[in-house]
Amino acid sequence: MLPLDPAPTELEHAFREVLAASKTRFVEEGALAEHVRDFGTDKTIVSTVAGVSGTLNLADISDPLQLAGVDLAVLHARLGVAENGAMWLSETEMVYRALPFITQHLILVLDRAALVPTMHVAYRRIDIRQTGFGVFVAGPSKTADIEQSLVIGAHGPRSLTVVLRGSGGEENFNISP
Amino acid sequence: MTTHAQRAATFLRDEPRTDWHDQSLWHVRSKRDGSIAGIPEWETLRQLGSDIKDNVLSHLDTYLEEFERQATANGVVVHWARDAAEHNRIVHGILERHGVDRIVKSKSMLTEECHLNQYLEEHGVEVIDTDLGERIIQLRGEPPSHIVMPAIHLKKEEIGQLFHEQLGTDVGASDPQYLTEAARQHLREKFLAAKAGITGVNFAVAETGGIVVCTNEGNADMGIHLAPVQIHCMGIEKVIPRAEHLGVFTRLLARSATGQPVTIYTSHHHAPKPGGEMHVVIVDNGRSEQLGREDFRNSLKCIRCGACMNTCPIYRRSGGHSYDHTIPGPIGSILSPGLDLKKHGDLAFASTLCGSCSDVCPVKIDIHAQLYKWRQIVSEAGHLASTKRIPLLGAGAVLSRGGLYNFVGKAARTALNLAPRAVVYNRFNAWGESRELPEVPTESFKEWYDRTQTSEA
The missing domain is CATH 3.40.50.10420 (NagB/RpiA/CoA transferase-like)
Structure with a gap:
């Protein structure tokens, strides 16, 4: 349970705990480049994160169907919500609307300073109309439609990895309007 | 046309499956309770x-x-x-x-x-x-x-x-x-x-x-x-x-x-x-029409979470198909009679009126109160099954007359003890099909009160 006026460490603790419960992994910032390298040299990787190199350049693509073979996408998330682990991506971050869904695996990079306590604060921070599409992602794709058994990787990514970077900023906790 | 009760009876024939269905839904209800605790x-x-x-x-x-x-x-x-x-x-x-x-x-x-x-x-x-x-x-x-x-x-x-x-x-x-x-x-x-x-x-x-x-x-x-x-x-x-x-x-x-x-x-x-x-x-x-029904308009607040189904003792033990409507369960039972009262009116009776649906509803729809109100409308429109209508006519006549009530109560206590089982449990007693009547007491509460309390006053 989040306190009413959470400290940055409490926000991060809640955020990690709730995402771990939805089968999301965490990788430290310094280990990201190596983590992506270890993913496999024969894999199709898309990255919009500086310092992480991909094998497919999004500028070379003209149709989202060409993303069908993407194994891993490394993208920024703009904001994270501590109470439920949801992370906001607008079209600016995902480039192609289909990308965070069609990729087999997804890595999201989020600034610690962009953690907010609840959905109420989140909707005050973002402009849902800023781009034509935006999404909160709170875990890898999942289903429990067969006898309530949890299965990860329904249609979207089979795994979600989150990288938190920087330090928690005080300006985030000024939640009064 | 079959009734909800008949379709539920078909579902209930497989007892282990009914128990499994009941438990699956209750599991989801419990998860809901756990998550709102935070x-x-x-x-x-x-x-x-x-x-x-x-x-x-x-x-x-x-x-x-x-x-x-x-x-x-x-x-x-x-x-x-x-x-x-x-x-x-x-x-x-x-x-x-x-x-x-x-x-x-x-x-x-x-x-x-x-x-x-x-x-x-x-x-x-x-x-x-x-x-x-x-x-x-x-x-x-x-x-x-x-x-x-x-x-x-x-x-x-x-x-x-x-x-x-x-x-x-x-x-x-x-x-x-x-x-x-x-x-x-x-x-x-x-x-x-x-x-x-x-x-x-x-x-x-x-x-x-x-x-x-x-x-x-x-x-x-x-x-x-x-x-x-x-x-x-x-x-x-x-x-x-x-x-x-x-x-x-x-x-x-x-x-x-x-x-x-x-x-x-x-x-x-x-x-x-x-x-x-x-x-x-x-x-x-049909939504505008529902909006015009003062007693039922707030059923349109529904955000389709399904919590009322997961908690409902009737839904859990009769299955979604028994409702014969796109939206089953308690919320479906207050939405559907407005679409076709003759076809769906009996769904207002697919409830114990326990109120659990209203308790879990995230937008506070008074579902069980609306189920009760639909029952009045179904009855007034003459869509009540005769197995309900005739006993209710009798009950109404007896319950509105004190003397008759006392007499019938006494007669029933005697008769139920003497009557052979086949006279009490037969096709006219739908309630008794899967339930036993409670044990017949020797005296009514009123008689007990008269005997034990009045003399001391």
Whole structure:
């Protein structure tokens, strides 16, 4: 349970705990480049994160169907919500609307300073109309439609990895309007 | 025409299966309880959700027009449909203009209500439901039995057999992981081949002219981001005033539905993709009429979380199909009599009136009170079954006369002790079919009171 006026460490603790419960992994910032390298040299990787190199350049693509073979996408998330682990991506971050869904695996990079306590604060921070599409992602794709058994990787990514970077900023906790 | 009680009796024939169904649903209800325990302000949130929806219902016309203005400004094409037939014609018209003969569709109770699949298939369009549960029941050719978990009534062995026959999975394989992977491969082909995607709508925001779709699987997004044409179908009651209200509803919805803190994907659509088209079809189909019924209008506040089904002792022990209506369970039982009182009126009686549905409802709909009110209307309209009507006439006559009540009570206590079993338990006593009458006391409460209390006074 989040306190009413959470400290940055409490926000991060809640955020990690709730995402771990939805089968999301965490990788430290310094280990990201190596983590992506270890993913496999024969894999199709898309990255919009500086310092992480991909094998497919999004500028070379003209149709989202060409993303069908993407194994891993490394993208920024703009904001994270501590109470439920949801992370906001607008079209600016995902480039192609289909990308965070069609990729087999997804890595999201989020600034610690962009953690907010609840959905109420989140909707005050973002402009849902800023781009034509935006999404909160709170875990890898999942289903429990067969006898309530949890299965990860329904249609979207089979795994979600989150990288938190920087330090928690005080300006985030000024939640009064 | 069968009644809910008859259909429930069929479901109850398999006792172990009934127990399994009951426990599956109760498990989901328990998860809901666990997840709201972490939100100390839960009751305040429910009140907020309820108040926002009350405001919406009182200004529905203004919010819908604001939504249309904003959406149009965003480049969205907004359509209005008076009823199911018009809705289906509009959707087919869009597909026809683009020469689309195969579409993928994510969960939408509205398109179930309008029988869109059937209509499109009759017009030569292949429709693939992409939510795993919905695909399972589509392959079986049956309707969903729950609005959030459409295949909750099926065992994994049955799904394994179905997938073996239809998708070529191994004989006897029933591991959910294996079956889900098979569906993933099968549906990925469909996503890549679809020329149009259709989704339902969880919330439409008047202020910004966008719509929000919540899923766990990501199937709605896979469908509409890969196809050039995207169509979103919504009932008129889905509109909410402002973007900030999404903060309230996204916190209420998933916790109430499955006990998750939020759905994995909460997708906000405001404009077509580059080179694409985005359509929103706004459907009335009887909702305005329900809005005009003072006692029942707030049933339109429903956000389709399914919590009332998971908690209902009748739903859990009769299954969604026993309701014979698109939306089953307690909320379905207050929505459907307004559509066809003769056909659905008996659903008002598919309740113990225990009130658990109203207690868990995230937008505070007084579901059990409305069930009670529908009973009066069903009775006044003369749709009560004679097995209910005649005993109630008798009961009314006896209960309104003190002397007669005392006499009949005494007579019954004597008669029930003397009468052979076959006289008491027969086809006229529906109540006694699966229950034993309580043991007959030797005296009434009144007699006991007279004997023990009055003398001391």
